[in-house]
Amino acid sequence: MTTRVATDVGGTFTDVVTLTIDPASERQEITIGKADTTPPDFERGVLAALAKREVALDRVDYLAHGSTIVINALTERKGVTTGLITTRGFRDSLEIARGNRPDFFNLHYVKPAPFVPRNLRREVGGRLGPDGHEREPLDLDGVPGIVDDFRAAGVEAIAVCLLHAYADPNHEARVVARVRELWPEVSVVASHQVTREWREYERTNTTVLSAYVQPVTAGYLGRLTDAVAGRGFAGRLLVMQSNCGVDSVERAREVPIAMVESGPASGILGAAELGRVIGEPNVLALDIGGTTAKCSLIEDGNVRIMTDYWIERSRESAGYPIMVPVVDLVEIGAGGGSIATVDDFGKLRVGPESAGADPGPAAYGRGGGNATTTDACLALGRINADYFCGGEIEADMDAVGAALDRLATSLGTDRQAAARGVVRLANHNMINALKLVSLNRGHDPRDFTLVAFGGGGGMHAVALAKELGMRRVIVPRAAEVFSAWGMLMGDLRRDFMRTSLLGLEPGNAERLDALLGDVAGEALGYFADEGVAADAVRIVRHGNLRYENQEHTVEVQLPDGPVGAAAVGEIEAAFHEEFERQYTYRLDVPIELVGVHLVAFGDVGRLEPAPLPEAGGSLADAHKGRREVDYADEGIHPADVYRGEDLGAGMSFRGPAIVETAGTTTVVHPGDEVSVDPWGNLVIAVAAPTEVER
Amino acid sequence: MSPDPITLEIIAGTLQAISDEMFASIRKTAMSSIIYEVLDMGTAVTDGEGELASSGAGIPGFVGTLDKAVKAILAEHPEPGAIAPGDVFATNDPFFGGVTHLNDIVVVMPVFVDGSLIAWTANIAHHNDVGGLVPGSISGEARELFQEGLRIPAVKIIAAGEPIEPVFKLLAANTRLPEFLEGDLWACIAALRLGERRLGEVARKYGVETFEIAVRAHLEHGEAVSRRALAELPKGRFEFSEEQENGAVYKVVVEITEDEFVVDLRDNPDQDEGPYNSSYDGAEIAAQMIFKSATESDVVANAGTFRPLRVLTRPGSVFDAQLPAAFAIYSEVEIRLYDLIWRCLAEPLGRRLPAGGFTSVCGTFISGRHPDTGRHFTIVEPQLGGWGASDRADGNSALFSATHGDTFNCPAEIAEVRYGLLVDQLALNPQAGGEGAHRGGKGIVVDYRVREDGIFLTCAFTRYRNHPWAVDGGLEGGSNYVEVIRADGSREEFATVTGLPVNAGDVIRIHTANGAGYGDPKERPVEQIRADVELGYLSPERAVEVYGIDPAALPAEAR
DSSP states (O other), X not given: OEEEEEEEEOSSEEEEXXXXXXXXXXOEEEEEEEEEOOSSOHHHHHHHHHHHTTOOGGGOSEEEEEEOHHHHHHHTTOSOOEEEEEETTOTTHHHHTTOOOSSTXXXXXXXXXXXXXXXXXXXXXXXXXXXXXXXXXXXXTTHHXXXXXXXXXXXXXXXXXXXXXXXXXXXXXXXXXXXXXXXXXXXXXXXXXXXXXXXXXXXXXXXXXXXXXXXXXXXHHHHHHHHHHHTTOOSEEEEEOTTSOEEEHHHHHXXXXXXXXXXXXXXXXXXXXXXXXXXXXXXXXXXXXXXXXXXXXXXXXXXXXXXXXXXXXXXSOOOEEEOSOEEOEEEESOSTTEEEEEOTTSXXXXXXXXXXXXXXXXXXXXXXXSOBHHHHHHHTTSSOGGGGGGGTSOOOHHHHHHHHHHHHXXXXXXXXXXXXXXXXXXXXXXXXXXXXXXXXXXOOGGGSEEEEESTTHHHHHHHHHHHHTXXXXXXXXXXXXXXXXXXXXXXXXXXXEEEEEEEOSGXXXXXXXXXXXXXXXXXXXXXXXXXXXXXGEEEEEEEEEEETTOOSOEEEEOOSSOOOHHHHHHHHHHHHHHHHHHHSOOOOSOEEEEEEEEEEEEOSOOOOOOOOOOOOSOXXXXXXXXXEEXXXXXXXXXXXXXXXXXXXXXXEEESSEEEEOSSOEEEEOXXXXXXXXXXXXXXXXXXXXXXOOO | OOOOHHHHHHHHHHHXXXXXXXXXXXXXXXXXXXXXXXXXXXXXXXXXXXXXXXXXXXXXXXXXXXXXXXXXXXXXXXXXXXXXXXXXXXXXXXXXXOOSOTTEEEEEEEEEXXXXXXXXXXXXXXXXXXXSSSTTSOOTTOOSGGGSOOOOOSEEEEETTEEOHHHHHHHHHTOSOHHHHHHHHHHHHHHHHHXXXXXXXXXXXXXXXXXXXXXXXXXXXXXXXXXXXXXXXXXXEEEEEEEOTTSOEEEEEEEEOSSOEEEEOOSOOBOOSXXXXXXXXXXXXXXXXXXXXXXXXXXXXXXXXXXXXXXXXXXXXXXXXXTTOOOTTHHHHHHHHXXXXXXXXXTTTGGGSOOOOOOOOOEEEEEEEOTTTOOEEEEEEOOEEOOOOOSSSOOOSSEEOTTOOSOOOXXXXXXXXHHOOEEXXXXXXXXXXXXXXXXXXXXXEEEEEOOSSOEEEEEEOOSSXXXXXXXXXXXXXXXXXXXXXXXXXXXXXXXXXXEEEEOTTOEEEEEOOOOOOBSOGGGSOHHHHHHHHHTTSSOHHHXXXXXXXXXXXXXXXXX
């Protein structure tokens, strides 16, 4: 028996998904469960969730873990006192940042404060050039004094970031070695361990944030490791990363900042894996939770990775950059708990404020007086008031009515119109997010399948797909814990970015080949340390290219094998084509390579999800009845209601319909055709869009 | 039947999304750092008549420029059929809706649905070189617009989707950097086309009539937001005048009534003989910027927003210069005017407005031969500086001036590669000044060490002698200037200079001012003074001298 387990620590609940494979019959069984999240000792919630599912840890081979500990420590400012050592002349870089002011008419704008105060930002002499050559020798004489000051100031973690260290880590490594010599217990991290890309402010800030959360994260992961080991776990414990891969606990402890967006990344990984299993390589992934909606585009089965991720960035604030590989996603404040308000000018707004879990939507009856998206869906019959939250909560429909009436009064309309308005606006916000990851990147959403998950995915998916002209929507089985399922599918994955400026011309083929060889060597060395043999490692190589004098780059996959003059020609053609696809024109000027991006996958035993066993019952057994559902744009229709858990592979039916499970509701619009695929996913063929009501 | 309010709002939201998308597209594809990093560019959607519907701007100085260009193009092409689907027009001339200076080329494209002109997409970007007296086209020595480069008088450059080759040849022949001009211009054109496609989709989906109603409603919303804020402002007639560093005295009278905000600039000096001039449109932009900040800084900025604002000028004056005036340094004139109106209102508007900041674009232009590649390089950059304190907070350190907004400075690691200079330091300015109950933010000091002979420096800084102005007993801020430290150790200091030769081993050191203080320094809490000393923002001596702190109260290591 093979057992894989994924645990996903969310804000409210800790989810667990287990998969057991009987080697004799190859029969797979998936179970899901959850327990309350238990801050600050998150491992207790993990153990409780495992205990609830009666998971015997001594029989588990693979335990994947995702948590929001890093992002929470950052946004709640619960890291440790951090010191920075940087190049002479640049200690203020962290505070100067990039000087931008997004809220530019606001004379009372407040610039985000640096995570390290000025007295804990110290300098050492020595300079490298952009190609890594030493321009001025490193001067370590000041380090003992700096370390003494840091100790006295209560510093618990030290970040080291020197100019041009992306090109050669030598100076940084020597600073780190000297610090360790003087103060072995302190947590210390250098920028080259985190990223090998240029832009000193971004790299410094990323290193600082990683140091800031390191002791907290390492402590947690250590306790978790001990706790599962104490219960007999002897398999591989892996930690979900922001790049849609999993990595070892050791690496996660060293550079925890790479976990910053692991939550959304696991769902997007799940969507990519689901697409692979069912033969849908082009997927728009949409994850709708209580507070936010996240979306990402998967092309040819590949997730897109970026390194210009920011936290706390908005129209009101410049935020903080984090230069680690993060799946390219757009996240907006639109979810089930998003609060609807009417502004002073009588305009309806939905989100980004959320009612959260407490007090939650008005329907929770816990005094949440604000109408939320969930309340609007209840009022419109989209959510079953008699089976709210899987029957665990009795929907307080009086409170829902009162909250919507208040909204309606401010809008000068009635309850139904207000509820429709909330749903339409929430959808509009999500459509804009989906356009940002598709149309704005030069992709036509009609060429993609929408995979919608999270508690609210099925609620909105069909309406969004219609609006975007998409014809196919998939709501996965157990959509509410799909992120945890995604983790089960994870490969060991690391993204290696390396800045190195090189003209793209045949004469440079050798240098490009050497650069790729160097980075690949680093990747193989890393996996060797993880106990993964070289033949189990797969490397996909990309180049970041631009027309000479441009700044931003376009990523192009590089051909396999040694790079010669012919390959350079191929790369050139691929770049022109990709640039034109994204930006509608091409230029006849020289091309530059700014750096390479290698994705290295380490095979730790890939899973093939097996189809469900034959359905026992019939569609009629799953049919719960019929109710009036308000589809907003398409009016009110009597919808067939199905119990999702009783739907079996091969069943099919037609909208208007509603599919209810304990954790989600899927709204199927009139004319849509639904079929249940062999893995239990709802596959919805979306009817052609109807005229919008004028 | 009138469309429901949610539909109107969805369309309004889409207008903004389209401006933002055009903005992001230019940023990704432009060739010049002045565009992709400084974001000296803006995008907009206007209605069919050129009324601003939405802006996607990196810099506030470009919000409200593009509608003026569209209107000029409409005026220049009145005959039927002169504006057709797929056309693109360009202007850069302040006398043809170009507003700013010749470096800023505006391109616009009409959006037709079912044969009717329903909207325009437009963008503006600073191009590195459009010919003229000096590389970069910006010279403090220019006396006439004709010396500042090629004038593009609101002409068609693409007809029904086909580039008009002679026009492109003319453009390319009139710049020192044709490959940049071409690359940047196509980045701008691609964005126009993107916006045109999106707007067409929206209008077709909801119907032209609904689309137009939605745009009108959006403008009315902009106006309602401004009017409500206007109602809350103190009413009256306020006057202020300030001597400029070139000796000219600028005067403003602001009259705020129940329904109007009038900026009267008629009593101002004749236009400058050099390039320190603004067009009428430029003066209006300066007034719009401070109007917007003083009324309601968030929510929308469209044509409706600025309806309550009226700007009066005298043709032939510095704020309404006529041919053959030169305009290259218009941005310093504009920001001086902006600061003048701000200062005029600081007292009457009470706590709404902070004290003065470094408030100069601090335009810095460095060009020459790259020592590693042998290619020509040009730096065109504004500087970061210190902002003034307010009644509620210390000023921000190291932000771009009011003219620039979501603008990014150039990382030292990139500057060293791109320009072949060495960046020796980028630090907060240690100079004193700007103390107060709330203190001003810090300016910066940045050092560019030159590696090659024959590099040329041009700069145009103001607030050099006249420092950032304080409020309510605070202390004034510091000074903006450039120091050139020669390899032999000698030093020169400039606020403005054109084409100064700089050679290998010389250091160009840029200083920008600390912002001014707000409130009496004696009212600053001791804890905050201690913290400033501890963090190195304030010297112990200055703490004693200005704040009157007891030396014994200072941190031990600072005593």
